Amino acid sequence: MSDLTELGVAAIRDGVAAGDFTAVEVAEAFNANVAAASALNAFIVTTPEKALEAAQATDQRRAAGEALGRMGGVPIGMKDLFATRGVQTTAASHILEGFVPQYESTVSRKLWEAGAGMLGKLNLDQFAMGSSNETSYFGNVVSPWRRKDGGNAALAPGGSSGGSSAAVAARLCPAATGTDTGGSIRQPAAFTGITGIKPTYGRCSRWGVVAFASSLDQAGPMARDVRDCAIMLGAMAGHDPMDATSLDMPVPDWEAGLSPDLAGKRVGIPREYRMDGMDADVAASWERGIAWLKDAGATIVDISLPHTKYALPAYYIIAPAEASSNLARYDGVRYGLRELPDGAGLQDMYAATRAAGFGAEVKRRILIGTYVLSAGFYDAYYTQAQKVRALIARDFEQAWAHCDVILAPTAPSAAFALGDKSADPLAMYLNDVFAVPASLAGLPAISVPAGLNREGLPLGLQIIGKPFDEQGVLNAGLAIETRAEPAELPHRWW
Template sequence: MTDLTDLGVRALRDGVRAGEFSAREVADAHIVKVAAAKPLNAFLVETPDHAIAAAKAADDARAAGETLKPLAGVPIGMKDLFCTKGVQSAAASHILEGFKPPYESTVSQKLWDAGAGMLGKLNMDQFAMGSSNETSAFGNVISPWRRNDGGNAALAPGGSSGGSSSAIAARLCPAATGTDTGGSIRQPAAFTGIAGIKPTYGRCSRWGIIAFASSLDQAGPMARDVTDCAIMLEAMAGFDPRDATSLDAPVPQWEAGLNPSLAGKTIGIPKEYRVDGMPAEIEALWQQGIDWAKDAGAEIVEVSLPHTKYALPAYYIIAPAEASSNLARYDGVRYGLRDLPDGAGLQDMYAATRADGFGDEVKRRIMIGTYVLSAGFYDAYFTQASKVRTLIAQDFDNAWEQCDLLLTPTAPSAAFGLGEKSDDPLAMYLNDVFTVPSSLAGLPAMSVPGGLDKQGLPLGLQIIGKAMDEQGVLNAGLAIEQRAGFAARPEAWW
């Protein structure tokens, strides 16, 4: 029998339905893989009982002749940013260590309702703040990939959804949830040779997802290919009256609508994304992606997004500002960590709790956010950044008059070594240079693996679409996926 952990979401779903193997066999195979992969540090909490219970429900339903649920027999990983009832949900931070929510996030509940089982909670950058999964309070996630130069340097799996990307690439789970605020689904997907899509802002409910930057945060799926992402997204998306930003729109049948032909489509190539110092391999992959799009029937045009150069500065004002507000609730009073030094008053308790509970990157962003929202600087920083955000959204609107989709690299480099950029926040922030603009505009965007660099590490291509056009993004992703034929996988060393 094929190793069940080598199969993706569609293959597992269809195999269980056809009786080729049982859901329990699938769950057991993945549970063993998760337990054996401790060196990756991808899982913070393992929940084999949850996966086994879902598998039993699927097998019982099949034995009774009932119609199986859409994700019956599929065990997945859940990013630690999603609240899961009775299971620690800490956002990889000491300040929430031990917090077991009495409720379930909307997205995770939708996945359980669709028949999926949970293998565990996945490690991440603390409060989703980071691009390398080095800010977790519970240790770095390590990418399963290694450079082919003979070195054994531990590589970053990307962030903040690094536990998700590492687990999928290492075949610990066929798919996982991620969240994307400025690129936290797409960049880790590119670093580990998997697919991931950030849907239109509002497609997936934010209710029960621990907040970072509320006007930017969006849940999405990560999996090994485009089809599996489409299947997952169908289960995750939908209107939720508990989320004021949730879009009241029907969920399309994205899997059924998949079509790799781009005939009649025009794909724009934004000239501002040709940044100084871009590695030749990224440039070459981008050109290869353009050629693949042409082969799929698309017309290629150059477009301009003139305010792109302001996207990162605007993002790193808006996101920390919203974070400083959202994270004010972690004060040691209502839940989570409480650090109460002897003889301390209320203010001392606040200060000690937040100093001990938050990591350095979270503190940095809270301080930046508090500064840009302060009375003397609000207009100079936050108001200006908000105006720039509007201009960036208008740039995309203008581009849509010339094209249907945009094609860019996902990240400006392949995966870097852990520790190589952690001492330079600005160098780390530049990892998001290609992903942040579409986040600011709330647009759907996807990363698909396109090839390997000279060190044998994955490189990704990004497709950006119009608001609500996830189908167009998925179809273009499928067209590139089929032509790239990416089949590389990391060799197990863990």
């Protein structure tokens, strides 16, 4: 039997259903990989017993002749932003260390009902705030990739879903959940040579997901390829009355609708994304992507998204403002960390708990958000940023008159070394320059592998689609996937 950990979601699901191997054999194989990969620090908590429990239930259902579910027999990693009943959920922050929810997030519940099992809770940037997975209280996640000829410098797996991207790339799990507020599924997917999709805002419930910026946060799958993402997204999505922003729409069968044929489709190339000083390898990858989509039958059209240059500043006003509000609930009273100095009053407890519990980047964003929401600055900053957001959304709406999907790079560079940008917040924030516009507009967007750069590191291409058109995004991603060189694996060093 071939190594089961080399199989993706579709192959595991179909193999278990056909009786080629058991779900327990799959779970045991991935549990072993997880246990052997502590050097990557991808998991905060491992739950091998949960993976085996779900696998045993799947095997029992198969023996009884029952349906196995969309994710039957597939063990996955769960980003530690999703509440998991009876299993610690921390958002990678000291302030939530030891918090064990008594409820299940809607997304994780749907996945368990679809037959998936949990290998563990994946590391991330603290409260999903970061682009390199260096802000976690539980330590940096290390990418499984190394530069071809640049020594053994530890590389960033991207963020905030860096534990998810590293785990999928290193074959610790066939797929993982991620969340994307300003690129936190797509950028880490690009950095590690995997596929990740952020669906339309509202497509997946936010209930039970630790909030960062509520008008931007969206859950999505990260997996080996487009088909696996389509399968997993189908299990995650759906209307949830517990989430007021949840879309009350039927969930299409995205897997059944997959097709790499783009005949009759128009692909927009935004001229504003061609920035001065763009990395040469990224630019070359973009050109190859254009050629691949032409080969798939698409017509390439030039489009303009004129307010693109304002997207990053607007995002870094809106997202911290919402974070400032959302994170006010962590006060040391109801759950999580409590710091109570001798003789301290209530306000002293609040201050001590937050000082000890929040990391530096989280504090920075809370301060920015509190500032832009304060009297005298609300209209000057927050209101203006919301107006810019509306203009960015309008740019996309006008572009859809000329194209069906948009092709752009996912990130401005390949993975950088851990520590290279952590001292300069602005340099770190620029990692999201290509990802943030789609987030502000609430649009579906996917990152697919698009080869390696000259240092042997993965690059990603991004497809942005119309609202609710995940199918069009997945199909364009599949057109790239079928024409790009087969995705390479990182050399095993861990």
